Amino acid sequence: MSDLFMQIFTPSNFSFMMKGLGMTVMISIGAVVCSTIIGSILALIRTYASGRAAIFAKIISAYTEFFRCTPNLLWILWIYFTIRGNKIIISVFAITLFTSAVMAEIFRGGLNSIPKGQFEAAESQGFSFIQTVLYIVWPQTFRKVIPALLSQIITVIKDTSFLRMVDIPEFMRNCSVVMGSIYDVRGMMLLYAFQALCYFVICFTLSLVVRHYQSRQGLQRR
Amino acid sequence: MLNGLMNGNRWQALFEAIPEYYIPGFLMTLRTAVCGLLLALVLGMIFGMFSTTRSRILKALSRVYVEFFQNTPLALQVVFYYSCLPILLGGTGMRIPKFILGLMGVGIYHGAYIAEVIRTGIEAIPAGQSEAAKSQGFSYLQTMRYIIMPQTIKIIMPPLANQALNLVKNTSVLAMVAGMDLMYFTDSFGSSTGYFAQAYFCSALMYFIICYPLARLARYLEIRSMRQPVAKVKLEKMMGDSINV
Numbered sequence: 293m294s295d296l297f298m299q300i301f302t303p304s305n306f307s308f309m310m311k312g313l314g315m316t317v318m319i320s321i322g323a324v325v326c327s328t329i330i331g332s333i334l335a336l337i338r339t340y341a342s343g344r345a346a347i348f349a350k351i352i353s354a355y356t357e358f359f360r361c362t363p364n365l366l367w368i369l370w371i372y373f374t375i376r377g378n379k380i381i382i383s384v385f386a387i388t389l390f391t392s393a394v395m396a397e398i399f400r401g402g403l404n405s406i407p408k409g410q411f412e413a414a415e416s417q418g419f420s421f422i423q424t425v426l427y428i429v430w431p432q433t434f435r436k437v438i439p440a441l442l443s444q445i446i447t448v449i450k451d452t453s454f455l456r457m458v459d460i461p462e463f464m465r466n467c468s469v470v471m472g473s474i475y476d477v478r479g480m481m482l483l484y485a486f487q488a489l490c491y492f493v494i495c496f497t498l499s500l501v502v503r504h505y506q507s508r509q510g511l512q513r514r
Numbered sequence: 515m516l517n518g519l520m521n522g523n524r525w526q527a528l529f530e531a532i533p534e535y536y537i538p539g540f541l542m543t544l545r546t547a548v549c550g551l552l553l554a555l556v557l558g559m560i561f562g563m564f565s566t567t568r569s570r571i572l573k574a575l576s577r578v579y580v581e582f583f584q585n586t587p588l589a590l591q592v593v594f595y596y597s598c599l600p601i602l603l604g605g606t607g608m609r610i611p612k613f614i615l616g617l618m619g620v621g622i623y624h625g626a627y628i629a630e631v632i633r634t635g636i637e638a639i640p641a642g643q644s645e646a647a648k649s650q651g652f653s654y655l656q657t658m659r660y661i662i663m664p665q666t667i668k669i670i671m672p673p674l675a676n677q678a679l680n681l682v683k684n685t686s687v688l689a690m691v692a693g694m695d696l697m698y699f700t701d702s703f704g705s706s707t708g709y710f711a712q713a714y715f716c717s718a719l720m721y722f723i724i725c726y727p728l729a730r731l732a733r734y735l736e737i738r739s740m741r742q743p744v745a746k747v748k749l750e751k752m753m754g755d756s757i758n759v
Contacts, residue, residue: 366700
């Protein structure tokens with residue numbers, strides 16, 4: 293068994309796999325940051341657009357509905373095969389496109405839970421609409437949606453493993469390259485266990501943070 | 515990309531490919547999703563109840579199940595089943611059909627999420643009710659069957675519909691292991707003709723046809739159960755967690 297271990301986890305293999313893990317993390321961070329920004333803008337427009345701008349709210353709601361009802365993998369492949377350019381940027385773009393819709397939905401839920409009275413109160417104190425949103429509504433919304441946001445980040449990290457299909461050098465793809473040189477089923481199992489462990493450590497840590505926030509919110513409600 | 519989209523011949527090719535590629539793929543995805551959902555519900559029910567019993571062992575067992583499968587990618591799990599299970603069972607002469615491996619993959623993964631939903635649902639019912647039932651001579655299973663579950667079901671329906679939606683979307687992972695599902699056939703049509711824009715457009719539409727009714731159902735159930743005071747607080751949390759997994 294230890295022979296096998298040494299055979300798989302040679303320094304060069306190990307650093308190759310760790311490079312993949314780095315790529316996974318970078319892509320996740322890129323996609324999460326972009327989609328959080330886009331998602332929150334979309335949610336604000338969808339919730340507060342009125343009058344002539346209401347058409348934008350309609351468009352955004354169609355966008356979120358459509359993307360929520362199609363798989364992420366489909367968008368990754370579709371965009372990969374039809375748009376030319378840097379593979380990594382394209383895959384971040386594809387994941388962002390999909391995740392923004394989910395983020396918009398998460399933020400919309402948060403915005404809807406802010407009582408209307410706060411707008412009226414802010415107006416009576418001379419706040420403009422933008423000031424109200426920026427200083428009063430948004431901070432509360434953000435705090436409320438943190439658990440859902442973190443859960444979504446976990447999903448994004450897990451979903452980067454789809455990029456193996458389009459040959460991005462991310463963690464799972466690099467590990468399967470290493471696996472190509474192993475013919476022993478025990479070695480394969482060992483490598484799968486290693487992959488599972490790496491993903492588990494990252495995602496479980498994040499889910500502990502989620503639980504921490506949720507229990508805090510539970511206390512505040514009481 | 516736009517040039518390709520406007521090309522009439524390509525659309526023609528797509529329409530001709532529908533019976534050969536898209537119909538079998540669509541049916542396979544549907545079958546995997548339905549069977550996978552059944553498996554997920556059974557696993558979710560069992561482990562959800564385990565985590566609300568008094569027994570430490572059962573609790574720990576369900577915690578390990580939930581945490582492990584929620585925190586590793588579905589793609590990894592599915593690839594593992596496909597590449598290792600047949601070899602491991604090779605000695606016994608048992609052969610697992612691909613379809614079973616696929617529904618196992620999505621079923622076990624979503625079972626972990628459903629177990630969590632059911633646990634939250636059961637915990638939303640005040641403990642006093644179980645105690646009252648016990649004092650009247652109900653057994654554990656009877657309490658669950660006649661008192662807790664009927665109330666829990668109302669609370670958990672909206673997140674369950676969400677899970678069903680996510681499960682359908684996640685069957686697309688089977689394309690990674692040639693699972694003969696919609697995504698796999700889309701991929702093979704796209705790469706054999708090079709008409710990727712059309713190929714994925716059609717499969718996006720087909721996923722939408724399955725998923726949109728589920729999304730509407732989830733929305734409808736959510737609005738309906740928001741009227742129940744017990745459900746409200748728990749529901750907000752559960753819907754947030756299950757929006758996309």
